[in-house]
Amino acid sequence: MYDAPPVYQDAGVVYTEPVVRERQVVTEPYYGTPQTESSPTYVDPNTGEVMGTMTRVEPAMVEPRTNEPQAPDGLQDSGAETTPSPAPALVEKGNEAMRAGRYEEARDWHARAMLADEQDGFAKLFYAMSNLGLGQFDIAASAMRRALMDAPELIDYPIDLRTVYDDASVVTTQMQDLIRVRSERGSDAELTFLLGYLYYATGDPQSAVSTLNDAATGDTTDTLTSLVRDAAIRVQTPPQESKAPVNAEQNKT
Numbered sequence: 001m002y003d004a005p006p007v008y009q010d011a012g013v014v015y016t017e018p019v020v021r022e023r024q025v026v027t028e029p030y031y032g033t034p035q036t037e038s039s040p041t042y043v044d045p046n047t048g049e050v051m052g053t054m055t056r057v058e059p060a061m062v063e064p065r066t067n068e069p070q071a072p073d074g075l076q077d078s079g080a081e082t083t084p085s086p087a088p089a090l091v092e093k094g095n096e097a098m099r100a101g102r103y104e105e106a107r108d109w110h111a112r113a114m115l116a117d118e119q120d121g122f123a124k125l126f127y128a129m130s131n132l133g134l135g136q137f138d139i140a141a142s143a144m145r146r147a148l149m150d151a152p153e154l155i156d157y158p159i160d161l162r163t164v165y166d167d168a169s170v171v172t173t174q175m176q177d178l179i180r181v182r183s184e185r186g187s188d189a190e191l192t193f194l195l196g197y198l199y200y201a202t203g204d205p206q207s208a209v210s211t212l213n214d215a216a217t218g219d220t221t222d223t224l225t226s227l228v229r230d231a232a233i234r235v236q237t238p239p240q241e242s243k244a245p246v247n248a249e250q251n252k253t
Contacts, residue, residue: 087117091126098126099166103133121151128194129164132174137181141194148197148224155231158201171202189215193225196232205232 094109107130113123128143148154162168175198182191196212199205212229215222 085117085120087113087120087123090116091120091123094126094130095164098130098133098164101133101166103130106130107134119150121147121149121154124150125154125159126164129161132178132198133165133170135174135177137178137191137194141190144194144197145190145224148228152227155227156234158197160203161198161201162203171198175199175202189222189225193222193228196225197228200228200232200235205235208232209236 090109090113094106094113097103097109098106107127110123110127110130113120114127117123124143124147128140128147131137131140131143162171165171175195178191178195178198182188182195185191192211192215196208196215199211200208209229209232212225212232215225
């Protein structure tokens with residue numbers, strides 16, 4: 001059992017849990033299906049290994065997780081039943097409302113999803129996006145940070161956030177407003193983090209790096225910001241080309 005999930009409100013949401021988590025490697029996204037066209041490829045700069053691609057949000061979802069922890073191999077109780085988490089279905093209801101431009105309704109569904117499963121980082125990500133649609137940037141930043149803490153695979157395998165809304169220009173417009181608010185406040189680490197991740201997950205890793213670089217390398221380094229910045233750098237690193245062995249006979253003149 002775990003403690004009751006926190007109540008998410010429209011103000012004063014601040015997450016202070018440590019962000020250092022073991023990196024999780026996933027073979028397919030929790031929500032949606034991979035987008036095969038015009039998707040940035042994530043490449044390990046040292047090995048040239050393809051690490052993943054940006055994901056397009058689709059109504060279809062993979063098998064939902066459960067609230068129950070999995071027992072180690074060989075220790076499963078064959079008679080035990082697990083209850084599927086209700087969070088994915090609640091998230092999808094919120095996504096339907098968000099695609100229709102009903103952001104307050106979407107936020108309500110996404111908040112219910114978070115309360116239904118406090119460990120579901122994707123519910124927090126979409127809660128962030130519904131708040132972004134409403135211009136609630138501080139709440140969106142806090143929720144996005146918690147989303148990446150609970151689902152660290154979103155760092156290397158981000159969802160293409162341009163597909164969250166029915167009109168991709170919604171993200172562009174809200175990012176322009178976010179830039180204005182951030183500029184008015186001067187230095188705001190949370191809004192900087194949100195803006196940097198939005199750049200990264202909307203296909204502009206170069207702007208993500210330039211936005212996050214100061215926060216990732218300053219005296220008060222933000223670990224999560226550094227991880228996102230480094231992931232955005234990897235996106236821009238082309239895969240290493242393998243060189244064919246030189247045939248000695250071809251070199252003879």
